[in-house]
Amino acid sequence: MxxxxxxxxxxxxxxxxxxxxxxxxxxxxxxxxxxxxxxxxxxxxxxxxxxxxxxxxxxxxxxxxxxxxxxxxxxxxxxxxxxxxxxxxxxxxxxxxxxxxxxxDSGARKKVKNLDPDQALIIGPPGAPTVIEFTDPDCPYCRALDRFWAAKAAEGKPVRRQIYFVSGIHPEAASKAEHILCSKDQARAFRQAYAGEALRPLAQCKEGAARVTHNAIAVKAMGISGTPTLVLDGKIISGFQQAEIEEWLNAKERPKPPS
Structure with missing residues (x-):
């Protein structure tokens, strides 16, 4: 031990x-x-x-x-x-x-309340189930998760991703996150980064750098130590746990019993 x-x-x-x-x-x-x-x-x-x-x-x-x-x-x-x-x-x-x-999970729910959605990158249609996602552009499992979300959206099961960048694991994660946040089309820049495309030159801006720093503070406060990490209705999912994510998505589709 x-x-x-x-x-x-x-x-x-x-x-x-x-x-x-x-x-x-x-x-x-x-x-x-x-x-x-x-x-x-x-x-x-x-x-x-x-x-x-x-x-x-x-x-x-x-x-x-x-x-x-x-x-x-x-x-x-x-x-x-x-x-x-x-x-x-x-x-x-x-x-x-x-x-x-x-x-x-109880501790995570308390900490989630302190997250600022304005500092996150939001991808996905309004009204879709919200996923809080801690991610890294150079994490292979994060890229696999991004492909998974794209496949689910194509099936008619989109989610609204509230994304915070983890920049302390891979050396270029912070600069790539800043590039995404400084881009005019952030969702497109995100897709390019997570598809493994070369991002040269990397965009820089004061607002993007500030959001990357804020994300790092949020990651530390949440105690996130690996990527991807998801928070699904207050439940922490560490890593790309497809079966658990599928179960959560299916539960979102089931009609609620009458009260």
């Missing part, structure tokens, strides 16, 4: 119960009778609550004491101060609900 800090590992919702099961459990000594008794109860509860999983092994974890939830860089993480452990993990409840994702 320490050398791959953003690797997701499963952490069940009763981890705090196990971690806070008393001084004997905190010692994590398998030969301790009290800990062994606690472990038997916990294992039985585990197998009863999560009947769809097959467990080959069960034993005490190195984490001690209560767990606390924190956020950093748009990610949810957990801290156990007693044993000084930091957990990059995903917590599920007994019904399979991803509580970590819910917390992350």
């Amino acid at each position: 320490t050398n791959r800090p953003w690797m997701t590992v499963p952490l069940l919702s009763w981890a705090a119960f196990l971690a806070a099961s008393g001084a004997a459990a905190a010692q994590n000594d398998p030969s301790d009778p009290e800990l062994a008794a606690t472990a038997r109860v916990a294992e039985a509860r585990l197998r009863q609550s999560f009947t769809n999983l097959q467990f080959e092994d069960f034993g005490p974890a190195p984490v001690k004491g209560p767990l606390f939830q924190a956020s950093a860089g748009g990610h949810i993480l957990y801290y156990a101060p007693e044993s000084d452990h930091l957990l990059f993990a995903t917590i599920y409840d007994r019904n399979g609900v991803n509580l970590t994702a819910l917390a992350q």
Whole structure:
């Protein structure tokens, strides 16, 4: 975990119960009778609550004491101060609900309110479902996503893209973003950039440079660390996750049930 800090590992919702099961459990000594008794109860509860999983092994974890939830860089993480452990993990409840994702999405919705649409590049027809998109002109997956949106528009499923440029990953991203924002036809310049066309000479202007800087501030405030990143009705989608995006689009098409 320490050398791959953003690797997701499963952490069940009763981890705090196990971690806070008393001084004997905190010692994590398998030969301790009290800990062994606690472990038997916990294992039985585990197998009863999560009947769809097959467990080959069960034993005490190195984490001690209560767990606390924190956020950093748009990610949810957990801290156990007693044993000084930091957990990059995903917590599920007994019904399979991803509580970590819910917390992350809740934080994203709060931050989205601080985004200024006037500083974004808007592409797509008014009235179409709005997508908040963090992108980079030199990101291959961002270019694939752009082709995906174009294909969906051709199918009659357009979206309205509220685009913020991420300029801290590729060396020419900021200058290409400024070129797009300084162009008379920004949508056309965007398409050219994301089609991989050579943009020479790169256009420059004071307003475009200011918007690129503002976008960088917004990216940092949102905790965006990779591209593309989408926010779909408050839900963060990291990377070009086509199946999740398709599911969201299909839900937008379904008629709402009568109230």
